[in-house]
Amino acid sequence: MPKINELLKNARFLTSSTSYATLPDCIGSEVAFAGRSNAGKSTVLNVLTNRKSLAKTSSTPGKTRHINLFGLGDDKKAFLADLPGYGYAKVNIKEQKRWGEELTLYITERECLRGVVVVMDIRHPLTDNDKQMLILCRTGGKPVHALLNKSDKLKSGKRAQAVQKAKKDLAFLAPGATFSSFSALKKDGLKELQDVMSGWLID
Ligand code: GDP
Numbered sequence: 001m002p003k004i005n006e007l008l009k010n011a012r013f014l015t016s017s018t019s020y021a022t023l024p025d026c027i028g029s030e031v032a033f034a035g036r037s038n039a040g041k042s043t044v045l046n047v048l049t050n051r052k053s054l055a056k057t058s059s060t061p062g063k064t065r066h067i068n069l070f071g072l073g074d075d076k077k078a079f080l081a082d083l084p085g086y087g088y089a090k091v092n093i094k095e096q097k098r099w100g101e102e103l104t105l106y107i108t109e110r111e112c113l114r115g116v117v118v119v120m121d122i123r124h125p126l127t128d129n130d131k132q133m134l135i136l137c138r139t140g141g142k143p144v145h146a147l148l149n150k151s152d153k154l155k156s157g158k159r160a161q162a163v164q165k166a167k168k169d170l171a172f173l174a175p176g177a178t179f180s181s182f183s184a185l186k187k188d189g190l191k192e193l194q195d196v197m198s199g200w201l202i203d
Pocket residue numbers: 035036037038039040041042043044056057058059061062085149150151152153182183184185186
């Protein structure tokens with residue numbers, strides 16, 4: 001199996017599904033990225049894969065309601081799923097409920113899912129929707145890595161405080177979850193995130 005950065009460098013879009021049922025069959029190992037709209041999930045994915053627009057950053061948060069699936073490398077063993085951003089107030093209740101159900105199915109039923117990266121804004125981590133996602137992952141027995149993104153927005157003292165607070169809250173809400181701070185803008189924390197993904201997809 002190639003190294004994680006080789007796999008990520010060779011990411012390619014496979015398909016976009018509007019429901020769990022229409023996703024392709026589960027093969028190999030998959031890592032999913034979840035997060036509140038505007039937390040920076042698309043930017044993180046673009047930095048990880050070293051592309052300008054693998055995942056579409058959007059000025060209309062919450063607009064994309066698809067599970068986007070990417071193949072990593074050429075041997076159909078590693079996959080990445082970009083889950084729809086949650087928590088955008090303008091999405092109507094019916095659609096929010098439907099996506100809640102689709103995400104529940106995805107997290108609990110997708111057998112090849114090895115772990116979920118939950119992207120959060122370091123300044124406002126663990127929103128109610130993030131907490132629901134953590135609980136869902138726990139219910140589904142799926143490992144979680146909380147990515148505290150936009151760390152460049154805080155000075156080092158405040159950043160350290162935010163990380164400590166998130167650590168404490170995560171220990172309570174999602175025992176066993178790992179976390180790291182990240183800046184998609186500065187590309188800080190890339191190695192830690194790659195190591196987590198390598199652990200799930202390769203090791
Ligand atoms: P998504 O809705 O979670 O996919 O969020 P996007 O990737 O579209 O990002 C939302 C906004 O946050 C955009 O304006 C990004 O440029 C910005 N952003 C994303 N990551 C970072 C980061 O690490 N630092 C800063 N300062 N801005 C970021």
